[in-house]
Amino acid sequence: MNILTGIYLVMFFIGLFLIFIFIILHLRYRKSLNAYPVPKSYPTISILVPAYNEEKNIGETIRCLLALKYPKGRKEIIVINDGSRDRTAEVVRKFTEKHKEITLIDKPNSGKANSLNYALKRTRGDLIAVVDADSYPNQDALEKMVGHFEDEKVAAVTSRVLVKNKERMLGKFQVMDYSIIAWTRKLLDFVDSVYVTNGPLSIYRSSVIKRLGGFDPTNLTEDIEITWHVLSEGYKTRMSYSAIVYTSVPLDLKTWIKQRVRWNLGGIQTVRKYYKSMFSNAGNMFGYFVVPYVSASFILAIVGILLFIRYVWVKGTYQLLSAYYALQGYDYFRYFEFSFSFTLLIFFGALFFICSIFHYKMGFRNSETGDKSVLKILAYSVLYRALYIIPLVAALYKLAKGDLRWYTK
Known part of the structure; x- marks a missing residue:
């Protein structure tokens, strides 16, 4: 040989x-896939929605956020218009006129991570939720996620992402792909190894994220990097398989490749940054x-x-x-x-x-x-x-x- x-x-x-x-x-945990801790109380939550040229999607996203089941007065929605060149800001302003819990932040374009960090300074919630501008959570998504934070060691909880647009063959394959990714991620949750808190819908403990300095603007996949940062500090991450969010996926091969190139680059960046944790954090699953x-x-x-x-x-x-x-x-x-x-x-x-x-x-x-x-x-x-x-x-x-x-x- x-x-x-x-x-x-x-x-x-x-x-x-x-x-x-x-x-x-x-085989060991199949009966617990959809289980989640029922919250005893509801912390205040700030929902951040970074948006760049999302006039076609932002309206539906905001309507989904307004429809979320959560105690009145316990959530705020902050949309960060990241220098959009379309009518994104105009669409959001129509909602701010009718709903006091919605705030619009206008800023020059600087990327998603910078937009999130900019908005973090204005948040009042005990928890920070991040929602992509082309993603649509189910009404009970927050209820099925916040209970995890009653464990003080939990600093981040992510959701199950499903595909909204399934028209073409590439979309149908991504329905299967996202399903396998979510199932695998939930299995990793049982061994404290959720290593990505996805962009469409994830929730973070505000005090931890602010203490860690927020999101890394130099990383192309800030959702992966912040998860590894949290884990490297000894905190836990969780995945709620019952909390569902739908997202729009690329339906042409060129856009799909661009998206996956970014994911690969960001993943490699993250590994290069944290690979030493194999030795310095050898006492935990990270x-x-x-x-x-x-x-x-x-x-x-x-x-x-x-x-x-x-x-x-x-x-x-x-x-x-x-x-x-x-x-x-x-x-x-x-x-x-x-x-x-x-x-x-x-x-x-x-x-x-x-x-x-x-x-x-x-x-x-x-x-x-x-x-x-x-x-x-x-x-x-x-x-x-x-x-x-x-x-x-x-x-x-x-x-x-x-x-x-x-x-x-």
Whole structure:
């Protein structure tokens, strides 16, 4: 067995190990997926909505926030207009005239994290909720999240994100994708390892976020970074599977790639910033699992791509030189072998693929999508998941160039 085969086998083993972890977690906690602590009291909450050129969505978002079930006088809504060039501010002002709990902040464009930090100074709530301007929480979402904060060690709670726009094939695949992500994230909640508090709807303990200095404006995914910051300080994060928020997703491939490039870049930024926590925070799940798990995911994906490219290039060169010297009457390369052990790779690759299908099927069965046929899961795995390599390669290219611009819609 050559080195290349060995490396790929290690990657398969790690992948299988992680799949089995999720299957075991599901079998143990499946009856508790939708459970949530009923709040004994309702803290005051400030809902922050950063908005940039969102005139088409902001009105519906505000209507959803006004409809949230929460005691009267206990919530405020702050919309931060981040230098929009459309009618976003005008749409919001119509709501402020009728609803005293809504405040509009106008500011020059500086990005989402800066907008949130700007608004943090004006918040009065014990809790801070962040809602994307194109996201729409269910009426009972807050009620199913705030109970977690009765544990003083909990500093952040996130929700289950579902897809609102499902018109095209890419949208339908993302319905499946978001369902698996939410299910996996809830399973991680049972072992104190929720490592992302999503942008569509997450709630934070105000005192903790302010003490930590707010959101990092240099990170392309401030929702991932703030979660890791909170975890690195010894706090807990939670996920309420029953608290649902719908969000709009990209329906064309170009916009989807831009979004995923940003996610990959931000994720790599976060890993680079906090990887030392594997050693300094080894006494909790952040050090034991979260940092190694996410770091390994990026490293294995990158190594897999690089090894495949190297294999194709070296193998091509090898065959070209072999043919050249064979024509000259010399066969130097008969002493060398450059190939995969395909028997081993096919066996473990097939095993990994079958386990992945079972893993996906289990996740869909416990989500809003319901059980999916093996054919649909195969289509999702082969046609959609295979696309992940494109934004990852693009992100690595941007990272190598030092180009960390904000990739938005």
